[in-house]
Amino acid sequence: xxxxxxxxxxxxxxxLYSPIAYILTAFFLLVSGFFFYNILAWANDQTMxxxxxxxxxxxxxxxxxLFQPFFNNMTIILMFLMPMLTMRLFADEKKMRTEELLxxxxxxxxxxIIGKYLAALIIYALILLLTATYAVFVFVYGxxxxxxxxxxxxxLFLLGAVFIAIGLFASALTENQVIAAVISFSSIIxxxxxSWVGESGPGAWRGILTxxxxxxxxxxxxxxxxxxxxxxxxxxxIFLGLYLTRAVFEFRKWR
Amino acid sequence: MIQVENLSKKFANVRAVDDISFRVEKGKIWGFLxxxxxxKTTTMRILxxxxxxxxxxxxxxxxxxxSDLSAVRRMVGYLPEVVPVYSELTVxxxxxxxxxxxxxxxxxxxxxIDRVVEKTNLQNVYGRLIKNISRGYRQRLGIAQAIIHEPExxxxxxxxxxxxxxxxxxxxxxxxSFKESATVILSSHILAEITQVCDGAVIIKEGRLMATLTRxxxxxxxxxxxxxxxxxxxxxxxxxxxxxxxxxxxEGAVIKLEFTEALSDFNPVISYLIEKDVRxxxxxxxxxxxxxxxxxxxxGRAS
Numbered sequence: 001x002x003x004x005x006x007x008x009x010x011x012x013x014x015x016l017y018s019p020i021a022y023i024l025t026a027f028f029l030l031v032s033g034f035f036f037y038n039i040l041a042w043a044n045d046q047t048m049x050x051x052x053x054x055x056x057x058x059x060x061x062x063x064x065x066l067f068q069p070f071f072n073n074m075t076i077i078l079m080f081l082m083p084m085l086t087m088r089l090f091a092d093e094k095k096m097r098t099e100e101l102l103x104x105x106x107x108x109x110x111x112x113i114i115g116k117y118l119a120a121l122i123i124y125a126l127i128l129l130l131t132a133t134y135a136v137f138v139f140v141y142g143x144x145x146x147x148x149x150x151x152x153x154x155x156l157f158l159l160g161a162v163f164i165a166i167g168l169f170a171s172a173l174t175e176n177q178v179i180a181a182v183i184s185f186s187s188i189i190x191x192x193x194x195s196w197v198g199e200s201g202p203g204a205w206r207g208i209l210t211x212x213x214x215x216x217x218x219x220x221x222x223x224x225x226x227x228x229x230x231x232x233x234x235x236x237x238i239f240l241g242l243y244l245t246r247a248v249f250e251f252r253k254w255r
Numbered sequence: 256m257i258q259v260e261n262l263s264k265k266f267a268n269v270r271a272v273d274d275i276s277f278r279v280e281k282g283k284i285w286g287f288l289x290x291x292x293x294x295k296t297t298t299m300r301i302l303x304x305x306x307x308x309x310x311x312x313x314x315x316x317x318x319x320x321x322s323d324l325s326a327v328r329r330m331v332g333y334l335p336e337v338v339p340v341y342s343e344l345t346v347x348x349x350x351x352x353x354x355x356x357x358x359x360x361x362x363x364x365x366x367x368i369d370r371v372v373e374k375t376n377l378q379n380v381y382g383r384l385i386k387n388i389s390r391g392y393r394q395r396l397g398i399a400q401a402i403i404h405e406p407e408x409x410x411x412x413x414x415x416x417x418x419x420x421x422x423x424x425x426x427x428x429x430x431x432s433f434k435e436s437a438t439v440i441l442s443s444h445i446l447a448e449i450t451q452v453c454d455g456a457v458i459i460k461e462g463r464l465m466a467t468l469t470r471x472x473x474x475x476x477x478x479x480x481x482x483x484x485x486x487x488x489x490x491x492x493x494x495x496x497x498x499x500x501x502x503x504x505x506e507g508a509v510i511k512l513e514f515t516e517a518l519s520d521f522n523p524v525i526s527y528l529i530e531k532d533v534r535x536x537x538x539x540x541x542x543x544x545x546x547x548x549x550x551x552x553x554x555g556r557a558s
Contacts, residue, residue, distance in 0.1 A: 006355040010341070017343040101339035101400070104303045105356040106328045253307055 003107050007115025008122070011089070015123055020084070025127050028081055035073040036134045039066055062144045063224065067135075071152045071222040074131070075214075078160050079192070083184040085123060086167025087177040089116045090245075094175035103249075113168070113245050120164045128157060148224025155221025158234040159214060163188055165241025172248040188214075256281045257302065257408060257438060262311035264297055271297040273462040274311070279455070284434055286449035286456040287442035288546065294462040295442040296336055299410050302440070303333045315408050329357065332406030332437070336413055338397035342386035346377055346396060349385060350403060357404040371399040375429065391422040398429065402437075409433055411441040415448060427452050450540045458549055465549050468542065474517025476541030477524070479510040482534035489531060496527060508536075 015021040043065040050056050093099040102112055132153070138144055163184070170184035171177075195213035197205075210216050217230040257279040264272040272294045279285045287295045300306040302313050304324045313320045315327050340349055350371065354364040372381060375395040380388045385396065394414065401409060414430065415423045430452055433439050443449055449456050455469040490503040490510065502513040512524065521538070528535060 002355075003358070006352065010344075010352050013348065014341065014343055096339070096341070097335065097337040098339040098341060100300075100305055100333075100335045100337075101353070102356070104305050104328060104331075104333050104335075105353075106325045106358060107356055108325075 003111040004115040004118065007102075007107070007112055008119045011116050011119030012122065015119065020088070021123055024081055024085055025130065028077060028127050029130060031077050032074055032131050033134070035077075036070055039069050039073070062138065062142055063148050066138065067144065067149055067152060068222055070134075071156055072218075074156055075159060075218060078156070078163055079185070079188050082124070082160055082163035083167050083170070083181040083188070086120050086164050086171055086184060087181040088171065089120060089168055090171040091175050091177045091180045095177075109246055109249055110242075113242055117164065117168055117242060120168070121161055124160050124164060125157065128153065128160070145224070151224045151226050152222050154226075155218055155230070158221075158231070159218055162214070162234055162237045162241070165238045165245075166191075169241050169245045169248070172245045256314075256316055257285075257440060258312075258314040258317075259298070259302075260312045260314075262298065262301060262313055263309050264294075264301060264306065265309050270462050272301070272308075275457075275459065275462075275464045276311075277457045277464070277467050279438055279440060281438050282434060283454045284430065284439040284441065284452055286453035287440060287459065288444065288446070288449055288456045289459040289465075290444065290550070292461075293459045295459065296412055297462075298459070299333075299412050299440070299442060302410055303331055304328055329404070330407045332401035332404065332409045334397045334401040334409075334411045334414055336416075338393050340385045340393065340396060340400075343384065345384050346372075346381050346388070349396070350399060353400045354403050359404060367403050367405075371403050374402070374432075375399040376425075391418055394418060394422070394426065395429075398426070402433070405436070407437055409437045409439045411439065413442055413444075415443070415445070423448075446543045446546055447540070450542045456542065458546060460550060460553060465553060466545075468545060471517045473541035473545055475514045476544055477512040477514070477521055478539040478544055479512070479525075479528065479535060480537040480539070481508050481510065482536055484508050485510055485533060489533070492531075493524070493527065497524060500524070 043062070046065065047060060050060060090099070093102065103109075135144075135149060139146075166187050167180070167184040170187065171180040173183060174180050191212065192214050195210045195215050197209055211233070217233050220227050220230055259278070260276050262272055262275045263270065275294075275298060277285075287298065289295055297306065301308045302315070302320065304320050304327055307321060315330055318327055318330075320327050341352075344352065347368065350368045351364060354367055359367060372378060375398050377392065377395055377399060380392050385393070388396070394417070398411070398414065401411070411430065415426050418426065427448065430439060430441060441452070450473065453470070455467065456473075457467050458465040484507050485505045487505060490505050493510075493512075494500050494503045499514050499516060500512055501515045502511075504511050510528075521540070525535065525538065
């Protein structure tokens, strides 16, 4: 455990000493803030109209009108920004030849991988925490349900955690950060849209491809519904990403 | 102690290391000598467990590198060809990180850092960011990270590359001082470096072992190239003045000397010649002559 923390600590330092983390956070907040404002404005407008016409007032729900579309939009930002958070994790070590120091130390390979993964996860969690300020405003002026909101945040966190695992794997493949970002970004998009193929495909495939897609698993949680199936899906995806990262190193050794 | 037996490593179709065997006794410094691309770095990477060997065995203090990697890594300190430092950390942060990598106890880390900082003279840059320190300091930091866990075996890949003459002398001095506590292997393509620092040398070329030489073998020969031909009388006088000289002969402008025992210091002989108004162009220590003979003989065989 101490070994893992040694790596995590070093990674966190590198993140905080380099401008990447700050720029990433700033733009994440800028774009998500823009989305939030727009959706809020739209929800306000809708609500006013409904109140005036009196039609559908009983269906007014701030969680559904504001947070659900907001979280759906956040996934798009994650898709773009997570690869940039993870691209340097291993690629930079290779480029700067510091990988040799890590791999000839007594540390186990899995400790190194988990240590790096945790560091990216912590940075991501901090960024996510900052977006919670939007929710705080809604609580001040409105009366949303807290539980579905927390579930949605958990879903978003897990989704980001999967993206980080994919990014870590991509970063282990190359010494070029841009290539790492391209690989993880395109993998994420492909796994995201794989359900489209599923919808039009034959019966057996439909189930499998829809299950594989991120989209079908995020929908429930964004709406505030926890399904263990979704949690298992995310956790096994994370495990797969870390396992494949390890496999890359083992494979490279014997090539 | 380092034992290497019939070690081979293939990359795709290239045999980077081809059936190499040698042995370095405890407390000795040995040099890895050979042209660029001879397989020096690959052999060192196998010894540190960074790369697995295809055939053969490498043992550090009797433990097989392939079987108990983490035990071997605790015993070995390694300076790779490119110094592995994180430029965004300070010298202090980096050394602390390396100490933690090697699983050192928290209490001991501070003392260990103080010790290596003093040993490698890093006091002046201790709190600075690594990206702002000079090449010489960077190399010293590389050595500091290799010795922080007090390894019994030190593997240094071209420790003096890219340094200025004063820094080279300083690093060589430092390496010599490691002899008290560790067995050292260093690679170099500078012959003078091996002659000055090492007790023996392994000469490799294109992955194959060409020769293993010891100080006893190369310390007995010296060639001095002079500006003008020297007469035989001077050689005779030289032989008389130094009992250690067993044979002295001049061939045109080259004086060839042989000694009864291996010398580490040829200065008295050189001073003697200078006093006799001999203008010296070049001094070739024994290793240089032997090395050229071995490499050229191989080139002849190949063509």
